[in-house]
Amino acid sequence: MKRYDAIKKIVETIDDEFIISNIGFPSRELFGIKDRKNTFYMSGSMGMATPIGLGLSLALEEKEDNRKVIVIDGDGSLLMNFGELVTVYAQNPSNLIIALIDNEAYGSTGSQETYSSKINLSNIAESIGFNEVYYLDAKNSTDCIDMQEYLDKKGPVFLHIKVNPGNSDAPIIDLSPSKIKNRFMKQIMDK
Numbered sequence: 001m002k003r004y005d006a007i008k009k010i011v012e013t014i015d016d017e018f019i020i021s022n023i024g025f026p027s028r029e030l031f032g033i034k035d036r037k038n039t040f041y042m043s044g045s046m047g048m049a050t051p052i053g054l055g056l057s058l059a060l061e062e063k064e065d066n067r068k069v070i071v072i073d074g075d076g077s078l079l080m081n082f083g084e085l086v087t088v089y090a091q092n093p094s095n096l097i098i099a100l101i102d103n104e105a106y107g108s109t110g111s112q113e114t115y116s117s118k119i120n121l122s123n124i125a126e127s128i129g130f131n132e133v134y135y136l137d138a139k140n141s142t143d144c145i146d147m148q149e150y151l152d153k154k155g156p157v158f159l160h161i162k163v164n165p166g167n168s169d170a171p172i173i174d175l176s177p178s179k180i181k182n183r184f185m186k187q188i189m190d191k
Ligand SMILES: Cc1ncc(C[n+]2csc(CCOP(=O)(O)OP(=O)(O)O)c2C)c(N)n1
Pocket: 003, 022, 023, 024, 025, 026, 044, 045, 046, 073, 074, 075, 076, 077, 078, 101, 103, 105, 106, 107, 108, 109, 114
């Protein structure tokens, strides 16, 4: 299975959760599978999907809005901004799930190898102190990705989803960045 299959399985069971998706093919694949106003396609920089998800999680908690936040991140992006995991742990948002899709590659730019084949990213999350860390081997099947199970847990939850590298034939997102932002913010404010 590849990133596309994992994303498809993740969105199968979601309802009103907010999704922040990583730059490049993860966002394009998600857009092709299911476009939602509650999704923020993060098209700026690697290593920024989880910090945006964290900020949103904390803001929702503050206004006692019980909707959850799912970040679809990538191993290359996490490795580029490792401090984000420490910050998430220290801020301890109960409503945040990080779904780290680990294809051991910078998939969106040609699948150059990352160091995640040499280190174990769930061990790192555990050693930081995360209580809810799950390693899901989705190389052969995505059945292990049962989002309802993880949505029921008190976050922050770190899902380390191992897949094979490769991109699907995903469409270009034909929405302007301001449209993506404005409709997303409306969803946050409207409740
Ligand atoms: C700071 C920064 N450096 C480089 C890029 C170019 N770039 C966009 S996506 C990407 C690969 C991302 O890899 P990963 O986070 O593992 O996600 P994948 O595409 O494999 O799902 C790169 C290098 C960027 N957008 N931002």
